Amino acid sequence: MRLAYIDPHPVPGGDVEALQILQNVDALARVGVMVDLVTPTATFDTQAILGRPLAAGVILHPQIDWRRRWFFPVNSNLPFFIQAVRWLKRHHVDAVFVRNLKLADYLLAHCPGVKLFFETHEIFAQTYREDHPQLRGKQAGKHATLREREANVYSKSTGLFALTQLLIDDVRRDYQVRTPAWVAADGVDLTAANAAFTDAPWSPSAPARLLYLGSLHPWKGVPTLIEAMAHVDGARLTIAGGNAERIDELRAQAMALGVHGRIDFIGAIAPAKRFALIAEHDICLLPLTETSIASRYTSPLKLFEYMALAKPIVVADLPSIREVLVHGESGWLVAPASPQAMAEGINTLLARPEVAARLTATARELALQYSWEARAHRIADAIDATIGDATAGAAR
Incomplete structure (x- = not known):
């Protein structure tokens, strides 16, 4: 099977989305899929991201990134979308894989007949509504546009992949679509x-050394974690990730609470160094909030990486997390948005090392089921079966 993976992010790249794409195409090639990776020209080296060469079955097709040209006046992905359409019309592939909603919508309109598989990470209209509850003026218009775009992509794609079953359920409920859909949780690079x-x-x-590694978006719940440190004794917290502005905001919160002396903000780290950082710490943390994206749609990369390094994990007790972890067996789940509950979870594991040790063993074993290669097998099998059925139906 030959699969075109198309995305407007430069890949390899330094952000989480580019990392996830790179891991996906590498794993797909390792399980026997020929992958054409069509993105703007990358600024990162694969070796610096993965710590090893990209699988031989991946062919890079870098496109001109007009956004980097001094004479291009706007930061628009439209020039890349046009290049992607031209590329598809010049090359034969069995299927196209996309995780960018605007791009998927554009390709469905301009490449009729393409077998497009869309990977959804959230219901964008739902997330936007939570961020803008009043929906007045332009906000109402943007929300309506998101609804229309999602309805089109979800109904016209050949198949859908979602990070959680909860997300599939919500897509079917909100958009009344019958498009084939499969759960494909994120994974972990077991080699690294x-x-x-x-x-x-x-x-x-x-x-004790505590670690939060990841972005500092509000839905990640890091302020809850900082507040929890006021109730945790005998431990230091490392917060890795985020930009300078967001770090300054969180550092100010830590200073106001009097816990800044026990929290180290180290900023973003090189992707290839993340496993070494996890290995240096004793307990890993995920203080997610009760937003839709956190409670129903997320499949945190860092969760699986914590698990693969056999770390006890204290994490918000949310439906998305319960699709992976069981409280007291593979993780320690606590009430979300509760600094006291987060602190109690940390204190429990520090006071009862036998419980922490049990969690580490189970989490490590469970992580083996969430390798990128295992995910790639599920995706490849679903696509192969779907396009095979379509071909057979057309022949009849």
Whole structure:
């Protein structure tokens, strides 16, 4: 099977979306799919992201990124969309894989007959409505546009992949579509994780080292974690990720609460160094909020990376997380948006190392089911079966 993976983000790239795409295409090639990766010209080296060369089955087709030209007046993806259409009309592929909603909508309109599989990470209209509850003026117009675009993509795609079953359920409920859909949770690079993994009995440092690694978007719940530190003794917290402006906001919160002396903000780290950073810490944290994207749609990359490094995890007790973890068996789930509950979870694991050790063993074993290669097999099998059925139906 030959698959075109098309995205307006430069890949390889430094953001989480570009990392997820790179891991996906690498894994798809490793399970036998020929992948044409069509993106704007990348500024990163694959070796710097993955720590190894990209699988031989991936062919890069870098397109001109007009947004980087001094004479291009707007930051628009439209020139790339046009290039993507031209590329598809010049090359034969069995299917197209897309995770950008605007691009999927554009390709469906301009490439009739394309077998497009869309990977959804959220219901954008729902997320936008939560961020703008009043929906007045231009906001109402944008919300309506998102609804129309999502309805079109969800109904006209050949198939859908979603990070959680909850997301599939909501797509079917909100848009009344019958498009074939499969769950494809995010995964972990076991090759990179195993290089940093040590099979040593779990024992906390003195003081214990806590870690939050990821973006600092409000829905991630990091303010709850900072507030929780006022109720945790004998531990230091490392917060890795985010830009300078957001770090300054959170540092101000820590100073106001008197916990800034026990929190280290280290900013963004190189993707290839993330497993070494996880390995250095004792307990890993995910203080997610009760927004739709966190509670129903997310499949956190860092969750699986924590698990692969056999770290005890204290995480918000949300439906999206319960699709992966079981409280007291593979993670310690606590009430979301509760600093006290987060602190109690951390304190429990520090006080009961036998519980923490049990969590680490189960989490590590569970992580083996969430490799990128396992995900790639599920995606490839679903696409192959779907386009095979369509071909057989056309022949009849």
